[in-house]
Amino acid sequence: MWKNELTRVLNISVPIIQAPMAGGPTSSSLVSAVSNAGGLGMIGAGYMSPSALKQQIQEVKKLTDKPFGVNLFVPTRYIVDDESLQKANSLLEPIRSDLGVEPPRQLPNYDRDMETFHRQINVILEEKISICSSTFGIPSQELMEKLKKKSIMIIGTATSVQEAIMNEMAGMDAVVVQGVESGGHRGTFLGDPEQSLIGLISLIPQVADNIGIPIIAAGGIMDGRGVMAAKCLGAKCVQMGTAFLVCDESGANLLHKDAIMQSTEDKVVLTKSFSGKLARGVNNHFIEVMKPFEDSFPEYPLQNELTNGIRKASKEAGNIECMSLWAGQSPRLAKKQSVKELIDNIKHEIEIFCNQD
Amino acid sequence: MWKNELTRVLNISVPIIQAPMAGGPTSSSLVSAVSNAGGLGMIGAGYMSPSALKQQIQEVKKLTDKPFGVNLFVPTRYIVDDESLQKANSLLEPIRSDLGVEPPRQLPNYDRDMETFHRQINVILEEKISICSSTFGIPSQELMEKLKKKSIMIIGTATSVQEAIMNEMAGMDAVVVQGVESGGHRGTFLGDPEQSLIGLISLIPQVADNIGIPIIAAGGIMDGRGVMAAKCLGAKCVQMGTAFLVCDESGANLLHKDAIMQSTEDKVVLTKSFSGKLARGVNNHFIEVMKPFEDSFPEYPLQNELTNGIRKASKEAGNIECMSLWAGQSPRLAKKQSVKELIDNIKHEIEIFCNQD
Numbered sequence: 069m070w071k072n073e074l075t076r077v078l079n080i081s082v083p084i085i086q087a088p089m090a091g092g093p094t095s096s097s098l099v100s101a102v103s104n105a106g107g108l109g110m111i112g113a114g115y116m117s118p119s120a121l122k123q124q125i126q127e128v129k130k131l132t133d134k135p136f137g138v139n140l141f142v143p144t145r146y147i148v149d150d151e152s153l154q155k156a157n158s159l160l161e162p163i164r165s166d167l168g169v170e171p172p173r174q175l176p177n178y179d180r181d182m183e184t185f186h187r188q189i190n191v192i193l194e195e196k197i198s199i200c201s202s203t204f205g206i207p208s209q210e211l212m213e214k215l216k217k218k219s220i221m222i223i224g225t226a227t228s229v230q231e232a233i234m235n236e237m238a239g240m241d242a243v244v245v246q247g248v249e250s251g252g253h254r255g256t257f258l259g260d261p262e263q264s265l266i267g268l269i270s271l272i273p274q275v276a277d278n279i280g281i282p283i284i285a286a287g288g289i290m291d292g293r294g295v296m297a298a299k300c301l302g303a304k305c306v307q308m309g310t311a312f313l314v315c316d317e318s319g320a321n322l323l324h325k326d327a328i329m330q331s332t333e334d335k336v337v338l339t340k341s342f343s344g345k346l347a348r349g350v351n352n353h354f355i356e357v358m359k360p361f362e363d364s365f366p367e368y369p370l371q372n373e374l375t376n377g378i379r380k381a382s383k384e385a386g387n388i389e390c391m392s393l394w395a396g397q398s399p400r401l402a403k404k405q406s407v408k409e410l411i412d413n414i415k416h417e418i419e420i421f422c423n424q425d
Numbered sequence: 426m427w428k429n430e431l432t433r434v435l436n437i438s439v440p441i442i443q444a445p446m447a448g449g450p451t452s453s454s455l456v457s458a459v460s461n462a463g464g465l466g467m468i469g470a471g472y473m474s475p476s477a478l479k480q481q482i483q484e485v486k487k488l489t490d491k492p493f494g495v496n497l498f499v500p501t502r503y504i505v506d507d508e509s510l511q512k513a514n515s516l517l518e519p520i521r522s523d524l525g526v527e528p529p530r531q532l533p534n535y536d537r538d539m540e541t542f543h544r545q546i547n548v549i550l551e552e553k554i555s556i557c558s559s560t561f562g563i564p565s566q567e568l569m570e571k572l573k574k575k576s577i578m579i580i581g582t583a584t585s586v587q588e589a590i591m592n593e594m595a596g597m598d599a600v601v602v603q604g605v606e607s608g609g610h611r612g613t614f615l616g617d618p619e620q621s622l623i624g625l626i627s628l629i630p631q632v633a634d635n636i637g638i639p640i641i642a643a644g645g646i647m648d649g650r651g652v653m654a655a656k657c658l659g660a661k662c663v664q665m666g667t668a669f670l671v672c673d674e675s676g677a678n679l680l681h682k683d684a685i686m687q688s689t690e691d692k693v694v695l696t697k698s699f700s701g702k703l704a705r706g707v708n709n710h711f712i713e714v715m716k717p718f719e720d721s722f723p724e725y726p727l728q729n730e731l732t733n734g735i736r737k738a739s740k741e742a743g744n745i746e747c748m749s750l751w752a753g754q755s756p757r758l759a760k761k762q763s764v765k766e767l768i769d770n771i772k773h774e775i776e777i778f779c780n781q782d
C-alpha cells in the first residue's frame with residue numbers, strides 16, 4: 069500500500085480521508101467505520117453545537133480506537149442587507165407555503181457564530197482530538213497557536229494556488245486541494261468562487277509546484293483510478309465525499325443517496341440558492357426555479373438559514389425537489405456498499421495497478 | 426514507454442497527440458516536430474480553405490515521414506436572427522471603431538460551410554491522410570463510411586458520457602474526452618455546454634465504464650504528471666494543446682504565448698463572446714466588457730465572424746486586450762521550449778514515475 073509522510077503523521081494505513089460532510093452524513097458509524105478500515109474518519113462539525121460535537125466525539129471513541137478528525141467552518145463576516153433578505157423571503161414564500169414552513173425566527177449572527185467556533189475548538193482540546201481541519205478560511209493566528217501547542221495537526225482547504233500558499237504561510241500541516249469536481253460547498257475564501265473552479269488534473273500539479281506541505285486531493289474521486297491519478301499528480305492522500313455519502317454507514321438521508329445513484333455527471337450542478345455560497349449537488353426543482361435569482365440572494369450563512377426549514381420539510385415529506393442533494397461530478401461511480409467494501413476495493417485496485425507494467 | 430492498442434494503431438511511440446488548435450498555432454513546423462518526436466501532430470483545419478489544407482498537408486509531408494492527422498469542424502445548422510446580429514454589431518461597434526475595423530461584408534452560410542467540409546474531406550482522401558478527427562459533432566453516416574472505406578482512422582470528441590457513447594455508436598475508432606480544464610472551444614454537441622464542464626478525474630472513469638473504444642484525455646495536461654494521471658483514470662493517450670501552443674515551433678502569436686506564460690489558473694476563464702460558442706482563454710478587456718451580453722450574442726459561427734476583424738486588428742496592433750487568448754487551466758505549467766524538449770521531459774518523468782515503488 070501507498071505510504072508517505074502524510075499517512076505516517078496521520079497514523080492511517082490507507083491514504084483516504086472521509087470528507088467532513090456537515091449536516092448529517094458523518095454519523096458516528098460512518099466516521100468510525102472509515103477509521104476502522106484504515107482511513108481517516110472526519111466529523112463534519114460545521115453546523116453542530118459544542119455539546120452535540122462533544123457527544124459525537126465520545127460516541128466515535130467508543131466505536132474505534134483509531135485516529136479520527138473534526139472539521140470546523142471558519143466563520144466569516146457578512147452583511148445583513150434588509151432589501152435582499154426581503155427579496156429572498158418573497159421568492160421563497162411560495163415554496164414555504166407549499167411545504168407548510170414558517171420563515172426562521174432568528175437570523176445568524178457573526179459574534180454568536182464566532183463564539184460557537186471558539187467553543188467547538190475548546191471541545192477539540194478537551195477531547196484531545198489529534199487532527200482538525202478547517203473550511204471557508206484560516207483560523208486566527210491565536211487559534212492556530214492554541215491548537216499547535218497541543219500538537220494538534222491542522223489541515224486547511226484551498227481551491228486555488230494562492231489559497232494553498234496562504235494555508236502554508238499560516239502554518240497548516242497539510243492542505244485539502246478542492247477541484248471543480250467536488251460536491252457540496254466550495255471552500256473558496258479568496259476572490260470570486262466562480263474563478264476557482266479548477267479541475268484537479270490542472271490544480272494539483274500547479275499547487276504542488278508552489279507549496280511544500282502535503283496535498284490532499286478532493287473532488288470526484290470514488291475508486292482506485294482516482295486515488296492513483298491523485299498520487300501521480302502530486303497528492304499524498306485523497307479526501308472522498310460522495311463515495312462515503314452513499315455507503316451503508318453514512319447518515320445521509322436515503323432519498324439523498326438514491327438521488328445520487330440515479331444521477332449522471334451532467335446533472336450535478338453548481339448553485340448558490342441553498343446557502344448563498346456556491347455548492348454542487350444534484351439538480352432539482354428548487355435549483356432550477358431559483359437559478360435566475362441566485363446572485364441576488366443574501367450571503368452565506370444568511371441564505372442557508374432562510375432555506376433551512378424548506379430543506380428539512382422537503383426531506384420529511386419524502387420529496388427530493390427542495391432538498392440540497394450535495395454530490396460531486398462522479399455520480400455514475402457511486403456504489404451502495406459498506407465502508408469496508410469501498411476501501412478494500414480501492415486497496416485491491418491500487419494493488420492491481422501497481423503490479424501491471 | 427507506455428504502449429497500448431491505440432499507440433500501436435496510431436503508429437506513435439509516445440502516447441501524446443498534439444491538439445488540433447485551429448486558426449494559427451498548428452503550423453507545419455509544430456505538426457511535424459510533434460510527429461518527429463514520436464507523438465501525433467495534428468493540423469487544425471477548422472477554418473482552412475481546402476486549397477490551404479492541401480498545401481499544408483504537402484508541406485508537413487516534406488518535414489516528416491511519420492504519421493500525422495487532420496482535424497475538421499463538423500458544420501452545424503444555426504439561426505440567422507437579424508435582431509441579435511444588430512444588437513451584437515452595436516455592442517462591438519465601439520471596439521471596432523477604436524481599432525479601425527469594418528464589420529464583416531459576408532456572414533457564414535451553412536450550405537457553404539458544408540460544401541467546404543466535404544471538399545476538406547476530399548483533400549484528406551486525395552492526400553491519403555491516415556488519421557482524421559472531428560470536433561463539434563459527428564460526420565454523417567455517409568461521410569463516416571467514405572473515410573472508413575479508405576481505412577482512415579476517425580477520432581471523435583466528447584464532453585460527457587452520453588456524447589462518448591454516441592461517438593462509439595457512430596463508429597469512431599477512438600474518442601477525445603475533453604475535460605473542463607481544456608483551452609479553446611468546448612466540443613459539446615449534445616445539450617447545454619454549461620452542464621458539460623466535467624473535470625477529467627471525474628469524466629474519464631465514467632466514460633471508460635460506458636464505452637469500449639480507446640479514450641484520449643484532453644484538458645490541463647502539460648507534463649508527465651498529467652499523462653500518468655490520465656493513464657490511471659483509463660485513457661490510452663493524452664491530447665495536449667496549451668503545452669504545445671507555447672512551444673518554439675508553434676505558429677501562435679508571441680503575444681498569445683506570453684499571455685499564457687504570465688497567467689495563473691484563476692485567470693483562464695470561459696467565454697462565449699468571441700465566437701458564440703463556449704471557449705476557455707486568458708481573461709482580458711474584451712471578455713470582461715462583453716460578459717453581461719454573452720448569452721445574447723448570435724450563435725457560432727456567426728459571432729465568430731462578427732469578432733474576426735477585431736481579433737485580427739488587436740493582434741496586429743500588438744494589443745492582447747481584444748485577442749482570443751485560448752488556454753487551458755494549467756498556465757503555471759507552461760514552458761517555452763522546443764517540442765522535442767517537452768516530449769523528452771515527459772518521457773523522462775514517466776520513466777522516473779514507473780521506477781519508483
